[in-house]
Amino acid sequence: MRLAGKIALVTGGSRGIGKAVVQALAQEGAKVAFVYRSNSEAAEQLVSELELDQCEAIALQGDVASKEDADKIVEQVLEKWDKIDILVNNAGIIRDGLLATMSEENWQAVISTNLNSVFNFCQAVTRTMMSARFGRIINMSSIAADVGNPGQANYAASKGGINGFTRCIAAELARRGITVNAVSPGFIETDMTTAVRNAAGDQIKKKIPVRRLGQPQDIANAVLFLASDEAAYITGQILNVDGGLTLGGM
Numbered sequence: 001m002r003l004a005g006k007i008a009l010v011t012g013g014s015r016g017i018g019k020a021v022v023q024a025l026a027q028e029g030a031k032v033a034f035v036y037r038s039n040s041e042a043a044e045q046l047v048s049e050l051e052l053d054q055c056e057a058i059a060l061q062g063d064v065a066s067k068e069d070a071d072k073i074v075e076q077v078l079e080k081w082d083k084i085d086i087l088v089n090n091a092g093i094i095r096d097g098l099l100a101t102m103s104e105e106n107w108q109a110v111i112s113t114n115l116n117s118v119f120n121f122c123q124a125v126t127r128t129m130m131s132a133r134f135g136r137i138i139n140m141s142s143i144a145a146d147v148g149n150p151g152q153a154n155y156a157a158s159k160g161g162i163n164g165f166t167r168c169i170a171a172e173l174a175r176r177g178i179t180v181n182a183v184s185p186g187f188i189e190t191d192m193t194t195a196v197r198n199a200a201g202d203q204i205k206k207k208i209p210v211r212r213l214g215q216p217q218d219i220a221n222a223v224l225f226l227a228s229d230e231a232a233y234i235t236g237q238i239l240n241v242d243g244g245l246t247l248g249g250m
């Protein structure tokens, strides 16, 4: 068990990539708290599944965009388990639309859910990680930060912001034994991509060198590595996990 004795907090853990991350961390021995926004049924089901596997997990409801909720959630985890070793900032949304018609609401919703949340939770765990002189922070970015997808200005801005933020706080926190990295998924089969998958069908696979869509487990494997002791000398990095999608070959 690579993470025995570790405490992890994962945002957006009830479905998709976050769920696979929760399962991977818990199966390696970590006690895992995860945050969801509204789908309490999915969250409760995940807790029950993990309990059947003799894993320890709790689900906490909150809006990651709210600083108050983030502080409250971190406090709850500290009250229960006394420390937080691993933070995975995974929660995210899309509200795609061309700039000409993008509502301010859709701009703000994506920036506050995807980017402000990362500030909220990183700041909330910093003190406890600094005093423990140990921490692993992994932020969920996207390859959309580095390519110009029409209709994703809000999303790309939020993920580009995560990349810059990750590098800066990695430099700030390195001396305290805290590593900060980001994982940049390509095209992963989750609820978030259902509409695009339905519209584009097999065309997507043809653009991916490994010729398959990514699975949540592919991303969880990368997160697990970055959370492990083996990754102690890696910080400030943005790791693309995209089946080669960003290689740009013909």
Ligand SMILES: NC(=O)c1ccc[n+]([C@@H]2O[C@H](COP(=O)([O-])OP(=O)(O)OC[C@H]3O[C@@H](n4cnc5c(N)ncnc54)[C@H](OP(=O)(O)O)[C@@H]3O)[C@@H](O)[C@H]2O)c1
Binding pocket: 011, 012, 013, 014, 015, 016, 017, 018, 035, 036, 037, 038, 039, 040, 042, 062, 063, 064, 065, 090, 091, 092, 093, 113, 140, 141, 142, 143, 184, 185, 186, 187, 188, 189, 190, 191, 192, 193
């Ligand atoms: N899927 C992809 O191809 C892909 C590619 C690149 C990057 N990513 C990134 O990977 C992350 C996970 O994506 P996914 O595809 O797994 O998404 P998903 O299936 O739509 O799941 C999103 C998760 O985030 C939670 N969430 C959303 N807004 C929240 C809020 N305001 N407060 C608390 N929790 C919130 C949801 O909770 P509820 O269940 O309560 O709604 C759910 O657990 C996101 O950051 C996304 O941008 C995904």
